[in-house]
Amino acid sequence: MATLAPQAPAITAEPRTKPKRSGMAAAQRRAGLLFVAPYVLFFVILQAGAFGFAIWVSFHHYDLLALDNPFVGLRNYLRLPANADFMKAMGNTVEYAVVVVILQTAFALLLAVLLDTKIKGRNFFRSTWYTPSIASSVVISMIFLYVYHPTGLLNSILGVFGIHTTIAYLQSTTWALPAIMFLNIWTTAPTFMLMFLAGLQDIPREIYEAAEVDGAGAVRKLLSVTIPLLRPIIFLVVSLGIIGAFQVFDQVFIMTNGGPLKATLTVAYLIYLNLFKDTGTVGIACAEAVTLGLIIFGLTLLSRRVIDTKIEY
Amino acid sequence: MSIATPLAGTNAPIVAAEEERRPQPDTTERTNQLEAVVRYILYGIITLFLFIPFAMTVLSSFKTSAEVIAFPPTLLPSVWHPENYLRVFTETQNFPRQVFNGFFVTLIVVALNLFFDALVGYAFARLEFPFKNLLFALMIGTMVIPGFVFFVPRFIMLQHAGLINTYGALPVLYFVQPAYILLMTQFFKSIPKELEEAAIMDGLGWFGIFWKIVMPLARPALLATGILTFAGMWNNFLDWLIYMQTSNMFNIQLGLATFRSVYQNQWDLIMAGSVIAILPILIVYVAGQRYFVRGIATTGLK
Numbered sequence: 184m185a186t187l188a189p190q191a192p193a194i195t196a197e198p199r200t201k202p203k204r205s206g207m208a209a210a211q212r213r214a215g216l217l218f219v220a221p222y223v224l225f226f227v228i229l230q231a232g233a234f235g236f237a238i239w240v241s242f243h244h245y246d247l248l249a250l251d252n253p254f255v256g257l258r259n260y261l262r263l264p265a266n267a268d269f270m271k272a273m274g275n276t277v278e279y280a281v282v283v284v285i286l287q288t289a290f291a292l293l294l295a296v297l298l299d300t301k302i303k304g305r306n307f308f309r310s311t312w313y314t315p316s317i318a319s320s321v322v323i324s325m326i327f328l329y330v331y332h333p334t335g336l337l338n339s340i341l342g343v344f345g346i347h348t349t350i351a352y353l354q355s356t357t358w359a360l361p362a363i364m365f366l367n368i369w370t371t372a373p374t375f376m377l378m379f380l381a382g383l384q385d386i387p388r389e390i391y392e393a394a395e396v397d398g399a400g401a402v403r404k405l406l407s408v409t410i411p412l413l414r415p416i417i418f419l420v421v422s423l424g425i426i427g428a429f430q431v432f433d434q435v436f437i438m439t440n441g442g443p444l445k446a447t448l449t450v451a452y453l454i455y456l457n458l459f460k461d462t463g464t465v466g467i468a469c470a471e472a473v474t475l476g477l478i479i480f481g482l483t484l485l486s487r488r489v490i491d492t493k494i495e496y
Numbered sequence: 497m498s499i500a501t502p503l504a505g506t507n508a509p510i511v512a513a514e515e516e517r518r519p520q521p522d523t524t525e526r527t528n529q530l531e532a533v534v535r536y537i538l539y540g541i542i543t544l545f546l547f548i549p550f551a552m553t554v555l556s557s558f559k560t561s562a563e564v565i566a567f568p569p570t571l572l573p574s575v576w577h578p579e580n581y582l583r584v585f586t587e588t589q590n591f592p593r594q595v596f597n598g599f600f601v602t603l604i605v606v607a608l609n610l611f612f613d614a615l616v617g618y619a620f621a622r623l624e625f626p627f628k629n630l631l632f633a634l635m636i637g638t639m640v641i642p643g644f645v646f647f648v649p650r651f652i653m654l655q656h657a658g659l660i661n662t663y664g665a666l667p668v669l670y671f672v673q674p675a676y677i678l679l680m681t682q683f684f685k686s687i688p689k690e691l692e693e694a695a696i697m698d699g700l701g702w703f704g705i706f707w708k709i710v711m712p713l714a715r716p717a718l719l720a721t722g723i724l725t726f727a728g729m730w731n732n733f734l735d736w737l738i739y740m741q742t743s744n745m746f747n748i749q750l751g752l753a754t755f756r757s758v759y760q761n762q763w764d765l766i767m768a769g770s771v772i773a774i775l776p777i778l779i780v781y782v783a784g785q786r787y788f789v790r791g792i793a794t795t796g797l798k
Binding site: 207208210211212213214215216218219221222223225226228229230231232233234236237240247294297302304308310311312314315317318319320321322324325326327328329330332334335336339342349369373422426429430432433436437451454455458459465468469472473475476479480483 | 535538539542543546547548549550552553556564565566567568569612615616618619620623624625626628631634635638640641642643644645646647648649650651652653655669671672674677696701702703706727730731732733734737738749750752753756763766767769770773774777778781785
């Protein structure tokens with residue numbers, strides 16, 4: 184799902200200078216309302232309407248085929264903590280999100296810092312490093328089914344280094360979740376690399392030069408200049424990372440179906456199962472989705488607090 | 497002499513200092529060279545790390561199924577099998593149709609977004625109308641709502657509209673995208689108003705101004721919106737999974753995913769299908785890299 188950083192409220196549409204004649208102003212108002220109508224339609228039906236509907240469904244015992252869907256109040260929510268599948272899925276999702284968000288942010292920053300130099304072949308490196316991000320989740324999953332195959336790419340490479348193993352990573356309760364984590368860090372970091380790179384290019388060279396005069400080395404410059412000045416982008420990347428990681432679905436669906444033994448069962452995958460595979464659980468699915476939404480929203484706010492910064496563009 | 501002595505006196509330390517300093521540039525040059533070598537090795541390792549899976553996928557797509565996962569592994573195909581690409585189209589059910597579906601729906605969604613995102617973006621950037629700031633704030637605020645919240649209600653809505661498993665489903669859900677409205681708004685704010693003001697004087701209506709004056713100027717932003725929408729829709733898996741139900745309505749992504757569960761061990765076809773699925777995006781990416789990169793940097797979208 185397409186999402187954008189919550190930092191954007193800083194941007195507000197500027198009022199236009201008032202037209203001289205009221206006839207022109209009225210014409211502009213009419214044109215404005217007409218032009219913006221497609222978005223209003225989208226917002227009212229597909230966003231606000233859909234959101235309200237999701238909450239309404241979450242208060243009912245709901246089935247897509249049933250004629251009567253009785254009101255059950257908060258029951259769908261209150262039963263979540265006692266729902267073993269939900270708690271297992273939530274545990275996996277939190278573990279997954281913590282590891283993925285931290286590592287992909289760090290890796291993306293490293294890639295961007297490495298590219299933000301006058302090295303020869305910079306464009307070549309940028310293009311090739313970005314390729315994991317242009318492929319679809321399905322193609323990436325297919326590639327990694329081959330990578331993680333017992334006689335696939337990973338074990339072949341390990342074999343070159345003298346480590347001979349035929350672990351079936353995706354069939355192992357120990358390795359399946361880390362395998363999906365690794366895949367997602369690999370495929371998402373290059374996107375964030377581009378965002379960091381754009382941010383790095385906005386940092387004035389003089390600040391680095393001043394730091395060099397003060398005798399700062401490469402690491403010191405990274406910690407004292409680059410990271411503090413990149414805080415708005417770090418916040419953006421962490422928020423987008425949280426939003427994405429908490430909704431991890433495609434790779435689970437394609438590669439493991441939540442297995443083995445629910446080792447890769449995530450909240451998003453559970454919602455899908457409750458929606459389309461189980462019966463009479465649509466209300467529960469909505470309660471799970473709303474809960475997931477609240478958690479993501481809360482964490483986004485929290486990360487803003489932690490990274491605590493005034494965002495300006 | 498009395499003058500020369502101090503000179504000589506000062507000269508000597510300078511020479512000494514120079515002699516002391518001279519070896520230094522050499523060592524820094526040497527460390528620079530060493531640093532450059534270490535650097536390129538590091539860059540090389542990262543490049544291999546991020547690129548090898550693709551290279552191996554392309555090579556594997558020319559191997560036999562058995563050779564893809566053969567042990568010990570082969571780098572190049574022992575015999576090249578370009579016919580794998582033909583076999584994907586002929587031996588997998590509905591594959592040509594799925595390629596068509598992907599293109600067809602993606603192009604409709606791109607066309608809708610180019611027009612509507614620009615139209616709405618222009619209104620937010622230039623026109624004065626009631627509730628403008630409120631609507632703009634709502635648009636930004638709702639972008640963080642996770643997509644999973646919307647699936648049930650949107651599914652039920654589409655079901656009532658009779659659009660489930662039709663070409664209409666995704667265009668109806670994605671005819672505008674707030675992120676690209678924002679991208680267009682920011683672009684329109686950045687261009688000078690003079691041309692439009694002249695057009696107002698000429699009595700061209702607002703739609704005329706938008707269509708004849710502003711849209712031709714908006715090429716870079718439209719390209720970014722178009723390319724990113726194309727990539728998002730072509731690569732989309734989840735929406736197709738939820739709103740489409742029969743294999744003749746799938747796109748290539750969903751087709752590949754289900755294909756994999758049916759033909760578990762046909763690695764040759766899985767690899768060739770993957771290459772075909774990535775090809776349009778690769779072409780769009782190479783051709784429009786400038787806009788692609790800028791669009792991602794400004795919207796944070798993939």
